[in-house]
Amino acid sequence: MFDGPEPIYVQIAAWIRAQVLSGELGEEEQVMSTTQFATTFRINPATAAKAFSGLVEEGLLYKRRGLGMFVAPGAREKLLADHRQRYFAEVLDPALAQADILDIPVGDIIDYVLGRAPRSGAGVAKKEK
Amino acid sequence: MSLDPFGARLDDVAVRYSTSWRVTQQGTFSKATGGIALDGATSLFPAGAITGLLGRNGAGKTTLLSLLAGFRRPTAGTVRVGPEGSEQDPFENPAIVSGVQLVREAGDVLTDEKVSATLKHYAAARPRWDSDYADRLLDLFELDVRKTPSALSRGKRSALGATIGLAARAPLTIFDEVYLGMDAPTRYAFYDELLKDYAEHPRTIILSSHLVEESERLFEHVVVVDRGRILLAEPADDMRGRGTSLTGNADAVARLAAGHRLLHRQELGPTAMVTVEGPLTDEEAAEAADSGVAIGSVPLQDLFVHLTSTTARKESER
Amino acid sequence: MSATIDLDESGRLAHRRTMLAMEKRFGGGLLLTGVWYWTSIIFASIVIAVLQSRFSVLEGGTLQYVLGSTRWFLFTMGMILVAVTLPLHLASGGTRSSFVAGLFRSALYVGLANGIMAAALVTAEGLTWNALGWDWQFRQGLVPGGSFIVDAASETLVLATYILIGTLLPAGFQRLGAWGGSFWILALLAIALFVDWSVHSGYIFGWDPLVGAGTARTLLGLGGGVLAVAVTAFAVDRFYRDMPLRPALG
Numbered sequence: 001m002f003d004g005p006e007p008i009y010v011q012i013a014a015w016i017r018a019q020v021l022s023g024e025l026g027e028e029e030q031v032m033s034t035t036q037f038a039t040t041f042r043i044n045p046a047t048a049a050k051a052f053s054g055l056v057e058e059g060l061l062y063k064r065r066g067l068g069m070f071v072a073p074g075a076r077e078k079l080l081a082d083h084r085q086r087y088f089a090e091v092l093d094p095a096l097a098q099a100d101i102l103d104i105p106v107g108d109i110i111d112y113v114l115g116r117a118p119r120s121g122a123g124v125a126k127k128e129k
Numbered sequence: 130m131s132l133d134p135f136g137a138r139l140d141d142v143a144v145r146y147s148t149s150w151r152v153t154q155q156g157t158f159s160k161a162t163g164g165i166a167l168d169g170a171t172s173l174f175p176a177g178a179i180t181g182l183l184g185r186n187g188a189g190k191t192t193l194l195s196l197l198a199g200f201r202r203p204t205a206g207t208v209r210v211g212p213e214g215s216e217q218d219p220f221e222n223p224a225i226v227s228g229v230q231l232v233r234e235a236g237d238v239l240t241d242e243k244v245s246a247t248l249k250h251y252a253a254a255r256p257r258w259d260s261d262y263a264d265r266l267l268d269l270f271e272l273d274v275r276k277t278p279s280a281l282s283r284g285k286r287s288a289l290g291a292t293i294g295l296a297a298r299a300p301l302t303i304f305d306e307v308y309l310g311m312d313a314p315t316r317y318a319f320y321d322e323l324l325k326d327y328a329e330h331p332r333t334i335i336l337s338s339h340l341v342e343e344s345e346r347l348f349e350h351v352v353v354v355d356r357g358r359i360l361l362a363e364p365a366d367d368m369r370g371r372g373t374s375l376t377g378n379a380d381a382v383a384r385l386a387a388g389h390r391l392l393h394r395q396e397l398g399p400t401a402m403v404t405v406e407g408p409l410t411d412e413e414a415a416e417a418a419d420s421g422v423a424i425g426s427v428p429l430q431d432l433f434v435h436l437t438s439t440t441a442r443k444e445s446e447r
Numbered sequence: 448m449s450a451t452i453d454l455d456e457s458g459r460l461a462h463r464r465t466m467l468a469m470e471k472r473f474g475g476g477l478l479l480t481g482v483w484y485w486t487s488i489i490f491a492s493i494v495i496a497v498l499q500s501r502f503s504v505l506e507g508g509t510l511q512y513v514l515g516s517t518r519w520f521l522f523t524m525g526m527i528l529v530a531v532t533l534p535l536h537l538a539s540g541g542t543r544s545s546f547v548a549g550l551f552r553s554a555l556y557v558g559l560a561n562g563i564m565a566a567a568l569v570t571a572e573g574l575t576w577n578a579l580g581w582d583w584q585f586r587q588g589l590v591p592g593g594s595f596i597v598d599a600a601s602e603t604l605v606l607a608t609y610i611l612i613g614t615l616l617p618a619g620f621q622r623l624g625a626w627g628g629s630f631w632i633l634a635l636l637a638i639a640l641f642v643d644w645s646v647h648s649g650y651i652f653g654w655d656p657l658v659g660a661g662t663a664r665t666l667l668g669l670g671g672g673v674l675a676v677a678v679t680a681f682a683v684d685r686f687y688r689d690m691p692l693r694p695a696l697g
Contacts, residue, residue: 006426007366008346035328042320044179044365045328046349132457176509200537221688224458227465237538239531247535254468254539256461300541350658360661 008043020071021062021079026050031061043100101119133212135228135301136176137197139359142206143168144192165357166192170206172352172362174301174335175247176213179327179363180336181348183433189357190337191233194303197335198231226254230299232290234306238278240339244289245274255297262283262312263296269318283310291319295326303335320347344430356438372432373409376402377422385409385417394434404435465541466549473532477610478522478560484520485564488513492572497576506582510572514565517602518609518639520562525554525613536691547687551680554610555603562603566595597665601646604672611645611679618686638675645671 002011032040033040037048053068055061060075072078099109167189174180174197177385184190195201196208199219209216210225219225237245250347252258266273272286278286287310294304324347327334338344351368353360361368372392375382379401389405396402404427409417417424427435476626495509529550536546576583619631646668657667 001344009366031433035325038324038328041346042317042324043346045324046178046350047346086401123218132453156632195692198537199542204690211454217454221542222458223461223465223542224454226537226542227457227461229540231538233538235534237533237534250468250472250535251539253471254465254536254541256464256540258455297540335464 002043006095008053009047009051012037012043012048013054016051016055016081017060020075021083023076027071027073027075030067031071033068122127132228132300134177134211134212134224134331136216136333137301138216138334139170139172139193139196139205139207140194140195142170142203142208142211144196144201145204159179167196167203167354170357170359172354172359174333174352175350176333177322177331178349179334179336179347179402180350180352181341181344182335182352182354183339183341184337184354185339185437188354188437191305191353193354194231194233194305194337196333197301197303198229200231202333206441209397212300213272213311226256228257228295228300229303230294230307231303232307234292234309235289236278236286238286238289238293240279241277241324243277243437244272244281244326247278248274248293251293251297255299257298257327259296259298262298263292266292266295266322268313280360284312284315285310287311288315288319291322295322298326298330301335301336302415305337305340307336308338308340316343321342323347341433342428351429353433353436360401360436368432369426369429370408370429371406372404372435373407374402374404374425374427375417375422376400376425377417378420381417381420381422384419385422389415392432393438404431461540462542462545462548465539466545466552468539469532469536469541469546469549470553472535473528473549473634474557474662477521477553477557480524481561481564483555484517485561488516489568492568507573508576510568514569517561518606521557521606522609522613525610526616529614530617533687533690534692543687543690547684550611550614550683550687552678554607554676557610558598558605558607561597561606562601565602566598569598572597588614588617591694597669600669601603601672604669604676605642605646608672608675608679609639611676611683612639615679615682615686618690621690622686636681642672642675645675 002008002015004011006014016025016031025031031052034045034048034052034118037043038045052061056063056069059078060072061069064070096109099106143165145165148165158380170189170193172193182190182193192201195205197210197219199210199222202220208219210219210229211217217225219229238244239250248263252260252263270285270292272281272285272288272292278289281289287307291304291307294302294307308319311319320343322333323336336344336347345365348365350361350363353368361371373389375385377400379396379399382403383399386403386405387408391403391406392406394401409424414424491513491605494510495512499509533543536549537543573583614630615635619635620628623631
């Protein structure tokens, strides 16, 4: 767990985000404490705390005094909205840029998205020319 | 009585050993040759954090830790240990050294008496000793208190050191290469206990090690010592950010690496894999992406090896 | 501000706590081995007495032959125990200062316990010999003709000095090197001879030629013993108060 190339706190934050997004962690549900995190995944508690404070700043988690960290109301919505927005910037933009390089007409892409048969031959065939 | 975690600081510290005679634990004499153990060492061990003290064998780790525990005085420079804001010279300072538990490789135990005799002594001397916790740890490490430390295996003796270090609950707890001889399950059991007890009883912990890989995630802070000098003392995440690995076409990699200090280089035909110091700039990252060079992070262990290896030294001295 | 005051207070508590723990290790260790020592001493003196009474005439008692070994026994034990105790003491959070304080106190009360034991045995032997109508005298060791208290006090001073000398022997090698340490042994030997000479006046030649037998001799003798303890204690303080621990390899 958390063996990726990014800093561990970034990976922890990503893991919690994924759990909220998938619904495994519901709103108002308590998140593992830094101590639990530390002992479960054999990491420094400060590392977990760093991930938590980032998520609190993002408004995904909030702290209940003496109780611990909880998923903020609307956290999933916020994540969804955020991911939707980022989908265009991070997923679609590079794909369209690649299409530009490959000279794929915008029409083909629109057709593809709409599920219609391509009008001027398959995109793959065109690329080979 | 509870004390805040102790912080520790070295300022321009030098330690030179003179050749002398000393008495071993067995009561015999042996000649110890002198030399420079630390030279211009300046470093901080933040209060309340777990700090990894990394260095190769003979780098000066043990000497540095002896200073913090008041086992010796520096030849030059100042050492300060204590609760944040009231750090003091630890040497012959009862308030400070009674709050510092240094577990040395040699163990500092009564080798020819039952383990229970050693524990009894620590219990009497240590103000925050937790006997119940010590018993639980002895169970965990399967230590027989009726045996003498000299009859224990290296791993079990290390486990005894781990037990002493944890049960003492000292505001500054130092483990010097505590894992020696421990098998993997025991080492992980130790790491788990350390984290659990650290969370329940906040204190400052220093772990000296040259096996970085399995313990690096425990560290919030790292201090790297090499040949008596402090190479770096900074948050562990900063150290992780110090290295970037570049893999790809040898020419492209060489172009990208040109502006950086080279830590390590490996060539496999037309492909090169290098480790450079520091993160890449955005432009460099973009250039890397364009030329098909993969950017990766470098594990702390590799960085440590690169920073302290003799080839890295030659590269930097060029 | 308050942290500094806390530190002063916890420093005092720590000094006392670690000193007592050290005493328990060092003094307690000496006392415990003393039990075995005295058991064998009493056994040996009885065996000698029985054998002598069987085969020849008893001359003056048997304790005088065995009692002189007490000081060497404690000297050796002190030397062995101190080497083990200092690293343990420092590792368990003690200072050299509380170590030295524990050493002094241990030397004095171990000396006292063994001194009282020796004086009691001597008294008991004298009473036994008199009761059996044998001729009893004590030629070696204690001040001749001394009372129980003088016997106990003089033996205490000798033993305390020898214990401290034992702790100074390895320290000398560590601080002064091989040659210095060897000469240091001679200095320690001189102190040992002096305390024996002074306290056990009459043994060798003592104070007798100077002041004759009497209270003055006893007081001078004991005074010399106190001086010997003080000199060795001073040396112990000087040697251990800034003793560095090298990284232990074994």
